[in-house]
Amino acid sequence: MDKQHIFDKILAYDKIIIHMHMRPDGDCYGAGFGLKYILQESFPQKTIYIVGETAEYVKFLGDVDVIPDEAYQGALSIVVDTATRDRVADQRYSKGAYVIKIDHHLPVDAYGDYQYVDTTRPATAQIILEFYHEFASVLKMNMKAARALYTGIVTDTGRFKYRSVTSATFKAVASLLDFGLDFADILSTLDVKTENQMKLQGYVLTNFEKTPNGVAYIKMKPDIIAKYDVTLEEATSLVNELSVLPDCPVWILFAEYENAIVRARVRSKGPAINELAAKYQGGGHPMACGANVGNWETVEAMLKDADELVKKYKEDLKKAEIAHENI
Numbered sequence: 368m369d370k371q372h373i374f375d376k377i378l379a380y381d382k383i384i385i386h387m388h389m390r391p392d393g394d395c396y397g398a399g400f401g402l403k404y405i406l407q408e409s410f411p412q413k414t415i416y417i418v419g420e421t422a423e424y425v426k427f428l429g430d431v432d433v434i435p436d437e438a439y440q441g442a443l444s445i446v447v448d449t450a451t452r453d454r455v456a457d458q459r460y461s462k463g464a465y466v467i468k469i470d471h472h473l474p475v476d477a478y479g480d481y482q483y484v485d486t487t488r489p490a491t492a493q494i495i496l497e498f499y500h501e502f503a504s505v506l507k508m509n510m511k512a513a514r515a516l517y518t519g520i521v522t523d524t525g526r527f528k529y530r531s532v533t534s535a536t537f538k539a540v541a542s543l544l545d546f547g548l549d550f551a552d553i554l555s556t557l558d559v560k561t562e563n564q565m566k567l568q569g570y571v572l573t574n575f576e577k578t579p580n581g582v583a584y585i586k587m588k589p590d591i592i593a594k595y596d597v598t599l600e601e602a603t604s605l606v607n608e609l610s611v612l613p614d615c616p617v618w619i620l621f622a623e624y625e626n627a628i629v630r631a632r633v634r635s636k637g638p639a640i641n642e643l644a645a646k647y648q649g650g651g652h653p654m655a656c657g658a659n660v661g662n663w664e665t666v667e668a669m670l671k672d673a674d675e676l677v678k679k680y681k682e683d684l685k686k687a688e689i690a691h692e693n694i
């Protein structure tokens with residue numbers, strides 16, 4: 368992995384088109400818009416686009432560009448935060464003259480001409496921020512970029528709560544504060560909830576279920592989404608409401624998407640869950656994954672597997688405890 372190679376490509380191309388994944392999250396938006404604003408500030412003569420889908424709750428970072436097919440001619444495509452090619456929001460990314468993937472998910476699909484994947488980074492936005500630092504003699508930061516990158520890092524680290532955070536994360540973020548970033552303003556923007564979302568939160572806290580060995584889960588069926596009149600994004604963002612139970616190291620939120628496809632957001636504070644997610648057409652990080660489960664019947668199969676995983680995890684913990692006592 369070589370940041371210099373990416374920098375050389377950025378220097379070489381006059382047109383750069385940034386791509387994100389479908390249903391973009393805060394990190395995807397933060398990394399994408401952060402990169403766009405840094406490149407615009409540094410190279411005013413270049414044309415920089417960002418394309419893809421809009422994410423309501425991070426829309427304050429900017430709007431995506433709508434561009435014709437011809438724009439891809441002789442362009443550099445940079446895809447951020449997207450593990451697999453089928454998840455790239457605008458499939459025209461491959462029409463670029465050269466394609467670079469910049470990501471922090473487990474590398475399961477080496478698409479594009481060049482891949483920069485660093486799974487030690489909790490957010491792609493952190494990779495972009497470190498890229499900026501490496502070439503700060505040429506690259507220029509501005510407040511829009513700083514806001515985007517901070518948003519990416521705080522959202523993908525659960526406000527610096529996850530174990531994926533390292534000292535490098537704080538060092539990178541410190542530079543944004545030195546730059547004058549009003550981080551409290553961003554946090555209060557991100558924390559805004561509608562009344563309906565708050566009420567749905569109450570529903571989740573009251574109606575979640577547990578498997579025998581300790582998987583907490585909630586099924587967000589369409590009638591619930593309709594009753595509380597929230598978007599799917601608003602509804603599925605509630606997954607971590609289930610994170611606090613000491614006896615449930617794994618928690619899952621199921622929701623039904625277009626064409627009645629059920630997807631899962633799986634989270635863990637114990638066993639790695641990426642293999643479980645992979646079995647159900649998903650992936651991500653060891654402790655945070657998404658999965659395309661399929662239908663509600665397959666949900667039951669996945670819950671059984673998750674329950675088995677937690678059972679084994681708890682048994683292993685117990686064995687380790689006994690071994691420790693016997694020393």
Ligand SMILES: [Mn+2]
Pocket residue numbers: 394395448471489490491523
């Ligand atoms: Mn990410």
